[in-house]
Amino acid sequence: MAGVLKMGAARSDAAPKTHDCPATLTDTEVLDFCKNGYLLLEGVVPDEVNRLSVDYCDQDNYYEPTSILAEDWFHQHVICNPAAASAVRSLLGPHFHLPVLMSNHRVEAPFDATGWHVDGNYQFRPELNYLQVFYYPQDTPVAMGPTQVVPGSHLVKNKARFMGHLTGIRGAIPTTAPAGSIFITAYQIWHRRGQATGKGMRNLLKYFYWRTQPSARDWIVEEDFDFATVNYGSPIASVVEQFRADIKVAEMFLWLCGRHDDFQNLGGQSWPLPAHRNGAPYGLPTGL
């Protein structure tokens, strides 16, 4: 590792702005992302890179330490981290666009929780054209105030200014994670900074990837994956009308498959509602 990390080596302005790599998520994992709106990859960044990242943030404690993107070691092991990039590749397709901005939610613990919100310029749509990604360079247990999310809330419209009075939300989870974890989210997911009761500096680096190619089912296809019978249920089901979450998840998944034009909801007991049927679900798009 030490040979790989060349402190001071910097990427030039002429460096590629896109990246490609194998897509390693399976049908089920992509569908899970549609259901939950996030994916947590624990401890995928090497310890030495975590230490370098923390040191870098100690030196550049501006809330947008964008120059870290120019560091080869950061580009290689965080931005193009094999586990994270292959997940991003699965969700955003080939030659996805690399981050152009780095934010750091750097806070000295202890601190209070912030309010629940969705980040500005959100779009509540079935399309997935960009991903917001978080990197924890240090261990982030509950005591260090990890970001909390409401699983599945990317499917439910809200406005940050309408959420100011919310505190406890059933189903919300803290994204506790060991150092080197990368957390990939649908941008519009409801989230907040959790309360920290511990002591020390918490860095949370945040950046963005964009899709550059039309969506397609070019991740790992499972031979036994059955669009007709798979469960499209989401953890957000309790706050929406019955089956509405299933429908939202199915639409998002078909969009990712490049089949959004075929998506249909014929109402009542038709696909994609979960049910014990006597055959193919009525309304199942042809060719799935």
Place this chain on the structure above:
Amino acid sequence: MTSAQNQIAARLEGDFAAGQLSADGLRAALEALLQDTARRQDLLYLHATSTAPSASVVAMTLVEGGAIVAPPDDPDDWPYQSALDAINDGWRVISFPNMALLALSADDPHGLGFEFILEKWS
């Protein structure tokens, strides 16, 4: 008692049980209790799964004694599991779920839905 008053009482009980309750400590606690007697409106926001007062609560916020009180992390430990629970504990509903939500498209769920706002004076 309010949460703040309960905290003061718990501290006194703890010091008493440990044999550490001093005259100064008792006086300080009494002063804190007396300062906490100004009447204020407490608010309770309960987001339920439907318009029914008995519907399960999916989110809550408590404003008590002039401060926002963080609820327990585990929703099963929240003080009320429905608006009806809160009503039976003396809370008055001052705002019922906004029926305008029903006019929104069923295809576009919005927010946490059915919000009861309740008050108490403490």
